[in-house]
Amino acid sequence: MSKLFDSVRVGRYTLQNRLVMAPMTRSRAQFDGTPGELAVEYYAQRASVGLIVSEGTQPSADGQGYLMTPGIYTDEHVAGWKRVTDAVHGKGGHLFIQLMHAGRMSHPDNTPHHRPGVAPSAIAPGTGMFTAKGMQDIPVPRALTIEEIHQTVADFAFAARRAIEAGADGVEIHGANAYLVQQFFAPSANTRTDEYGGSIENRARFAIEVARAIAREIGADRTAIRLSPGTTMWGIDEGAEGAELYRYLVGELDKLGLAYLHVMHQGNETLLEDIRKLWTGKLILNRPGRSREQVGADVASGIADLEAYGAMVLANPDFVERLKINAPMNEPRREGFFGGSEKFYTDYPTLSEADAL
Template sequence: MSKLFDSVRVGRYTLSNRLVMAPMTRSRAQADGTPGELAAEYYAQRASVGLIVTEGTQPSEDGQGYLTTPGIYSDAHVAGWKKVTSAVHARGGHLFIQLMHAGRMSHPDNTRHHRVGVAPSAIAPGTAMFTASGMQDIPVPRALTTEEIRQTVQDFRTAARRAVDAGADGVEIHGANAYLVQQFFAPSANTRTDVYGGSLENRARFALEVAAAIAGEIGADRTAIRLSPGTTLWGIDEGAQGPDLYRYLVAELDKLGLAWLHIAHQGNEALMTDIRKLWKGALIVNRAGRPREQIGADVATGLADLESYGQMVLANPDFVTRLQRNAAMNAADRNGFFGGAAQGYTDYPSLSEVASA
């Protein structure tokens, strides 16, 4: 595990350790998408990890899917995120804002514009979503026109610029977990017959165009992407060609010289090994539910350069210190995951607070 605490170069930055706070939706933004009042404290508390990747942040109005998620497309959003980035930097941390377009994973009741979601094709995910009035089925999305896809690429570009204007060290494109970018990959969500559908090269096109546009705007060394090969969330089925799509996609992304590739590993070890060979830059691996005794295993074997963690960092603002001291971890309060105020958000005690209590 000791290698986890070594510094590492990622993009244009040298990080103090190889531990990453994974992106986690917390649903505590203001109604207009500005980060909530406690967001700066929340992220700053966790600034001892080498890298923070924020909760998914919509790059446009149509990018929103869930209640009270933050945006990064207005002046108010920039001002709100400046408080967050300043607080993290004051504690020596690095923070990338994750750009997340929910695509068809959206409900009109969760957005200010009350429109149905947009997607590669007009195919509903076949699942329900939480809204202010309870769980509701997600309606059939509206298929994007070819011109609207191109505009969405520009929305990502503009959002990346605004993120940097807000003081973020860079952005991570959310290409995982059944949201818009991954919807283009999956034949179950993408039945297009234009240049964005059909062949695996066409289905990878949107992700590559977004990554290239952002890299051209803020620099490849401040641009990253997260993928979850093989996930079957919410109607996503990448089919038999799925592994080959990712081999092609990763090889093409590698040509851009991005800051890192972040893999939410779904268990296909052969594909993971191929990705490691294809990707020459920094590789972050996230394994959901990784037990405490396996922390550091992927860095130790060379499969990963960094490892990301969600709930353990959420519940332990001093996650790094607890690992170094082999100390017990706080348990995550699931009741405080989404929405609310300080409880389950900024009130988890550090070791020093426990000792002085």
């Protein structure tokens, strides 16, 4: 495990260790998408990890899916995130803002313009979503036109520039978890017959164009992407060609010289090994459900350069210190994951605070 605490160069930055806070939606932004003061404290508390990846942050009004998620496309959003990044940097940390376009995983009641979601094709995900009126079925999205796809790529690049203006060290494209980028990959969500559908190359095109546009806007060494090969949530089925799509996609993205690739691993070890061979840059690996005893194993084996953790960092602001001295961890409280106040958000005790109590 000791290698986890070694510094590592990622993009244009030297990180203090190889531990990453995974992106986690917390649904505590203001109604206009501006991060609040609690977010400043929340992220600063966890700045001892080598890299914080923020919660999914919409690059446009069309990109919002859930209630109370932050944005990064208005002056107010930039000012709110600037308070967050200043606090993280003040603690010696680094933060990438994750740009998340929800695509069809959206409800009109949750967005500022109250329009249906947009997606590669007009196919509903077949699930519900929490709104201010309670759980509601997600309606059929509107299929993007070619011109709107190009505008969405531009929206990502604009949001990336705004993230840098807000003091972020870089941005991570959310290409995982059944949101817009992954919707383009999956035949179950993408039945287009133009240059964005059908073949592997066409279904990967949108992700590559977004990455290229952002890299051109802010620099490849401040641009990253997260993928989750094999995800089947919310109606996503990447089909028999799924693994081949990722082999092609990773090879093409590698040519751009991005800061890192972040993989949410779903269990296909052969594909993971192939991705490792194809990707010449830094690889962050997030294994859902990884136990305390497995921390450090992927860096030690060489399959990853850094390891990302979600709930353990959420519940332990001093996660790094606890690992170093093999101290017990706070248990995450699921009832505080989404929405609410400081309860189970910024009030998890550190070791010193627990001792004082």
